[in-house]
Amino acid sequence: MTVEAVPETFKGFGVDVPENWNKPKLVEYQRKKINPKDVVIKNICCGLCGSDILTLKSSWGEFGRNDQVVGHEIIGHVIAVGEEVTEYKIGDRVGIGAYSSSCSDCSRCKSDNEQYCTQGVGTYNGVDPKADGYKTQGGYSSHSIAHEQFVFPIPEALSSSDAAPLMCAGLTVFSPLVRNIGYNAEGKTVGIIGIGGLGHLALQYANALGAKVVAFSRSSSKKEQALKLGAHEFIATGEDKDWTSKYADTFDFILNCASGIDGINLSDYLSTLKVQQKFVSVGLPPVKDTFEISPFSFLHHGSAFGSSLLGSKKEALEMLKISAEKGIKPLVEEIPISEAGCNEALTRCDKGDVRYRFVFTDFDKAFA
Amino acid sequence: MSATKVPEQFSGFAADSPETWDHPKLVKYAPKKLLPVDITIQIQACGVCGSDCHTIKGNWGPYNRPDLVVGHEIIGKVIEVGSQVTKHKVGDIVGVGAQANSCGECSRCKSNNEQYCQKGGVFTYNAPDPKADNYITQGGYASHVRLNQHFAAAIPKNLDIHDAAPLLCGGLTVYSPIVRNAGHDLTGKTIGIVGIGGLGAMALQISKALGAKKVYAFSRTNSKEKDAKALGADELIATKDNANWVAEHLDEFDLILNCANSGKGANLDPYLQVLKLTGVFANVSAPPADEKLEITPFPMILNGSTIKSSAIGSMKEADEVLKLYADKGLKPWIEKVAVSEDGVSEVLSRIDKGDVKYRFVLSDFEKFFN
Numbered sequence: 001m002t003v004e005a006v007p008e009t010f011k012g013f014g015v016d017v018p019e020n021w022n023k024p025k026l027v028e029y030q031r032k033k034i035n036p037k038d039v040v041i042k043n044i045c046c047g048l049c050g051s052d053i054l055t056l057k058s059s060w061g062e063f064g065r066n067d068q069v070v071g072h073e074i075i076g077h078v079i080a081v082g083e084e085v086t087e088y089k090i091g092d093r094v095g096i097g098a099y100s101s102s103c104s105d106c107s108r109c110k111s112d113n114e115q116y117c118t119q120g121v122g123t124y125n126g127v128d129p130k131a132d133g134y135k136t137q138g139g140y141s142s143h144s145i146a147h148e149q150f151v152f153p154i155p156e157a158l159s160s161s162d163a164a165p166l167m168c169a170g171l172t173v174f175s176p177l178v179r180n181i182g183y184n185a186e187g188k189t190v191g192i193i194g195i196g197g198l199g200h201l202a203l204q205y206a207n208a209l210g211a212k213v214v215a216f217s218r219s220s221s222k223k224e225q226a227l228k229l230g231a232h233e234f235i236a237t238g239e240d241k242d243w244t245s246k247y248a249d250t251f252d253f254i255l256n257c258a259s260g261i262d263g264i265n266l267s268d269y270l271s272t273l274k275v276q277q278k279f280v281s282v283g284l285p286p287v288k289d290t291f292e293i294s295p296f297s298f299l300h301h302g303s304a305f306g307s308s309l310l311g312s313k314k315e316a317l318e319m320l321k322i323s324a325e326k327g328i329k330p331l332v333e334e335i336p337i338s339e340a341g342c343n344e345a346l347t348r349c350d351k352g353d354v355r356y357r358f359v360f361t362d363f364d365k366a367f368a
Numbered sequence: 369m370s371a372t373k374v375p376e377q378f379s380g381f382a383a384d385s386p387e388t389w390d391h392p393k394l395v396k397y398a399p400k401k402l403l404p405v406d407i408t409i410q411i412q413a414c415g416v417c418g419s420d421c422h423t424i425k426g427n428w429g430p431y432n433r434p435d436l437v438v439g440h441e442i443i444g445k446v447i448e449v450g451s452q453v454t455k456h457k458v459g460d461i462v463g464v465g466a467q468a469n470s471c472g473e474c475s476r477c478k479s480n481n482e483q484y485c486q487k488g489g490v491f492t493y494n495a496p497d498p499k500a501d502n503y504i505t506q507g508g509y510a511s512h513v514r515l516n517q518h519f520a521a522a523i524p525k526n527l528d529i530h531d532a533a534p535l536l537c538g539g540l541t542v543y544s545p546i547v548r549n550a551g552h553d554l555t556g557k558t559i560g561i562v563g564i565g566g567l568g569a570m571a572l573q574i575s576k577a578l579g580a581k582k583v584y585a586f587s588r589t590n591s592k593e594k595d596a597k598a599l600g601a602d603e604l605i606a607t608k609d610n611a612n613w614v615a616e617h618l619d620e621f622d623l624i625l626n627c628a629n630s631g632k633g634a635n636l637d638p639y640l641q642v643l644k645l646t647g648v649f650a651n652v653s654a655p656p657a658d659e660k661l662e663i664t665p666f667p668m669i670l671n672g673s674t675i676k677s678s679a680i681g682s683m684k685e686a687d688e689v690l691k692l693y694a695d696k697g698l699k700p701w702i703e704k705v706a707v708s709e710d711g712v713s714e715v716l717s718r719i720d721k722g723d724v725k726y727r728f729v730l731s732d733f734e735k736f737f738n
Contacts, residue, residue, distance in 0.1 A: 107619065113645055116671050118618065179672075248486060249475065266663070275476050275484045276548065278674060281665040290662040295654055298661070298677035302484055304648070306674035307665035 006031070006040050006080045011367045012141030013342045014067035021056035022346040024140065025339060026366075027067040032134040032145050036084035037104075039151045041094060046139035046337070047073025047164035047330075048345050048358040050197060050259050051098065051284070055125055056346070059286040063125045064135045071360070072098040072123040073167040074139030075160040085148050093154045097167035098123055098310050100136060100146035114149055115175075115310040123150075140342060140360060142367035152316045155324040165197065165330040165357040166323060168310070173202035173257060174319040175311030176280045177209060180253045183318075185211035191251045191269065192231070194258030194283055195222045197330075200356040202257050203230040204328045205319070214251070218263045225355070229331075238263060247272040256281040261289045266305075267297035278304040331355055336362035372447040374408055379737060380437035380510030381712045386426030390720070391713045392509065395435050399514050400503040407456055407517050408448035409464065411737075414508035414707070415441025415533035416715045416728035418566060418629060419466065422654070423494055424716065432494050432504045439508030439730070440466040440492040441536045443529040446520075447512075455517040461529065462520040463690070465536035466680050468492040468505050469516045480682040482518075483544075492519075509712055509730065511737040521686040524694035531699045534570065534727040535689050537680065539700065542571035542625060543689040544681030545650040546578065550623040552688075554580035560605075560621050562586040562639065563628025564596050566719075567652065569726035570700055571627055574689070576600030577696050584617075586624075586639075595725065599701070607638070617642045619671075626651045629722075636675065637667040650676045701725055706732040 010031045013024035034040060052070040054060050074096040078088050088094060102109050102117035109117050121128045123146065124138030138144075154163045181188045185206070192202045193216040206213045207230030215231035217223075218238040226234050235243050251273045258264060260283070269279055270293075281291075284307075298305075311319070322328065335341045337360035345358040378399045381392040402408065420438040422428050442464040446456050456462055469490035470482040477485050490497045492515070493507030499516075506513070523532045542561075550557050559575040561568050564587050575583045577600070585596035590606040597604065605613050624639045626649065639649050668674065681689075692698070705711045707730040715728040 108645065116645055118670075176672075275481050276676070284665060284669070287664075287666060290664045292660045292662055295651070295659070295661050295677065298651070299654060299679040300484065300488070302481075302676065302678050304674045304676035305663055305668075306672065307668035308672050309669045 006034065010137065010141050010143045012069035012137060013337065013339065014069040015056050016066045018056065018058040021053065022343055022350070024342045029067055029137060031143065032128060032131045032136065034080065034082055034145060035130055036082040037147050038082040038145050039078055039085055039088050039094065039148050040080040040143060040145050041076030041096070042079050042143055043074055043076040043139055043141060043363050044160045045075050045164050045359050045361045045363060046071040047167065047169070048349055048360065049073055049168045053346060053350050054286065064127065068125060069137040069141050070124045071139030071141065072096070073164040073169065074144050075154060075164045076144060087148050088151060093160070095152045095154050095163055095167045096123060096139065096144050096146045096150060097171055100150050101128055101130060102149065104149065112312040112314045115312055140337060142363065149313055152313065152320060155320055157324040158320070161332050161334055161359045161361060162329040164359050165201070165332065166319060169198050169330070169357065170201050170319055171311040171316050172282050173198050173255065174205050175315045176255055176282060176308035177202065177205055178315060180278060180280065181209060181211055183209060185209040188212070188252040189214065189250055191216060191254035193254065193256045193264065195226050196257065196259065196352065197357045198257035198282060200229055201330055202255055206230065208322055208326045208328060244268050244271050249274050252277055254279045256283050258283040259285065261285050261291055264291065266291045266293045270297050270301055270303045273301055273303050276302040278306055280306050280308050282308050330357045332357050332359045334359050334361045337366045372410060374448045375512065378506070378510055378512045380506060381709065382435040382437045383424050384434050385431065389424045390717045391709065394709060397435055397506060399512065400497065400500045400505070402448065402450055402514060403500065404450040404452035405516050406450045406514055407446050407453055407520060408512060408514045409442070409444035409462060409520065410447045410512055411442055411444040411508055411510060411733045413443045413529050413533050413733060414439045414730045415537065416719055416730065417441055417537045418719065421716055421720050432496065436494055437506040437510050438493050439510065440464065441533045441538065442508030442513055443523060443533050444513070453517045456520060456522065461523045463523050463532055463536040464492060464508065464513060464515060464520050465540055465686060466492055468519050469497050469499060480684045482682055483680045509707070511733070518683060521683060521690060524690055527690060527694040530702060530704055530729045530731060531693065532690060533729045534700045534702060535693060536686065538567050538727060539570045539689045540681040540686050541652050542567050542627060543574055544685045545625055545652060545678035546571065546574060546623065547685065549648045549650055549676065552578065554578040556581050557622040558582045558620050560584045560586055560624035562624060562626045564592045565627065565629065565722060566727045567627035569599050571625055572596060572600040573698050574692065577692055577698060614638045614641050619644055621647050623647060624649045626653055628653055640667045640673045641670065643671055643673045645671055648674050648676050650678050652678050700727055702727045702729045704729050704731045707736050
């Protein structure tokens with residue numbers, strides 16, 4: 001193990017205050033200490049997740065440092081491993097998602113539910129109790145450090161830019177899909193709401209798992225693409241006011257991947273679920289936004305509403321395997337990482353002007 | 369066989385508008401016509417459900433008839449059967465709950481989910497029955513009731529009729545989500561019951577009877593602790609008095625059942641936090657129709673939890689909960705009040721204030737109506 005190979009400071013594009021959310025500046029910062037089970041990577045690329053924007057805008061609460069670096073769809077090469085790391089060696093190409101550490105000890109960590117550990121540490125804007133309260137920094141940076149449980153090996157068949165969005169977006173939709181409709185979903189009908197960063201991957205995975213897939217969007221602008229990505233049917237809820245009457249008792253599961261509550265009539269969706277089935281929202285709106293619903297809408301079908309957080313490593317490995325085997329890829333727009341690049345990508349993503357995921361590249365050049 | 373006369377008109381205690389909700393008057397009304405699958409029941413007892421109060425106060429929408437008779441925890445004797453009735457015979461003691469009819473044909477009706485009938489189901493009172501020319505149904509604060517045989521449950525012989533009455537709606541309403549979400553055998557499971565009232569009291573009994581490892585009662589203060597423990601709770605958590613309770617109970621619950629008459633601003637977040645990863649928060653309460661529930665995924669994201677709703681139960685489950693009480697010698701905690709205009713007025717006024725331990729049952733129907 002050679003921690004000497006790891007610089008004491010990392011470089012990244014960080015934000016000082018929420019007003020400057022889309023103008024990260026090149027910063028240098030002290031890195032987190034390396035624990036025995038940590039893996040250190042030199043970053044190759046990093047996807048831009050909606051969470052990055054919500055964090056920088058402090059829509060989910062204030063961020064914890066004045067040089068906040070976000071980014072949690074990170075791909076890189078291993079350059080150092082802690083002395084207790086068994087899964088990785090220097091040179092491996094790996095990815096890191098939205099969590100970088102957990103307690104490893106609780107019933108959740110021990111049952112392939114580490115993403116639900118109450119001591120889970122976010123890859124950015126988290127406080128790591130095993131590193132003296134270090135305030136974590138994300139992947140718009142030269143290097144990243146994570147506990148090996150949160151590091152995923154990338155199959156050869158996937159390019160780094162294609163693998164990056166799977167680290168958060170992919171896993172975030174894959175986990176609730178398999179937990180609710182199973183790995184063999186033949187005979188099941190799934191609704192996917194919101195064809196964006198998450199939704200466009202959810203369509204592909206739901207299809208790959210064998211389900212009949214219905215895509216929901218407000219307008220029909222994404223119809224052709226949704227059908228190409230794996231949807232069997234497409235509903236433009238803003239255009240087809242009567243859609244619910246054609247879909248009574250249809251869905252075994254509905255996954256909401258939209259980032260906001262606009263235009264989502266929860267009662268409508270519940271009315272199309274089969275009895276006692278679930279509506280899961282992985283789309284996380286700003287904290288103050290809520291879905292409004294009449295309790296009677298719920299009662300009429302005995303429906304359930306829930307959420308889901310990321311996925312386990314076990315699921316990540318399955319997801320990567322299926323992605324490699326079935327050629328599942330995100331639709332990516334690459335942007336070389338720089339102050340201007342970050343500004344453009346953040347601003348455009350905030351407006352939904354991306355089909356469907358930005359991935360920052362050219363890290364070598366930026367952090368030389 | 370002594371044939372009890374079937375009257376041409378039924379008698380019942382009716383309100384004409386929400387303004388007179390707490391003193392219904394004795395009236396006569398034409399019953400629903402008898403269809404081949406229908407039975408006519410001479411009522412002997414009727415439990416008082418919170419729904420009776422909500423409906424008669426107009427909280428759930430307008431009256432669909434100007435002489436509205438509520439009551440849907442009905443026990444009585446079958447005195448007439450239609451030509452195609454096979455489930456019951458004259459003389460049988462049966463019970464009727466909150467549902468009086470359904471389409472009978474949809475996938476839900478055919479899979480023991482008739483309470484979720486796609487066409488909407490017909491409630492025992494204040495609802496139009498499309499199979500009877502949209503007759504507006506009348507409930508059990510009355511001399512008789514007439515309905516589809518399917519929605520009457522046979523009462524076990526060793527269950528007193530007054531103990532059986534509350535099981536037809538209240539008991540069923542908590543039994544169904546318990547078994548659907550935590551199982552018929554609760555061995556090893558931890559169950560939480562929120563709100564120790566009419567529903568909650570039976571939920572505690574049922575959870576214990578099904579073998580739960582631990583049953584918690586949730587109440588704002590510990591004023592009901594003694595009762596809760598006598599009903600089956602192992603422990604009562606006083607949520608207003610114990611600020612730390614969430615931290616002390618993380619990851620503990622397989623099911624938390626909300627039986628509280630949920631008012632505005634009911635905060636479900638703490639209950640969502642203490643659920644196991646596979647745990648469910650089930651809601652059976654139905655607040656006033658104009659109240660909107662505000663839902664956000666955030667509280668559920670930390671443990672992937674789920675809020676589920678449940679409405680009454682299937683007739684199969686009605687049979688099961690009646691059998692459970694009969695077999696285990698359980699009795700709901702009831703207060704009997706003799707039926708009369710004063711009696712009906714008393715139970716409605718008192719249940720509106722929650723002044724009952726824990727279910728009223730109107731009794732002595734035969735004496736009053738004969």
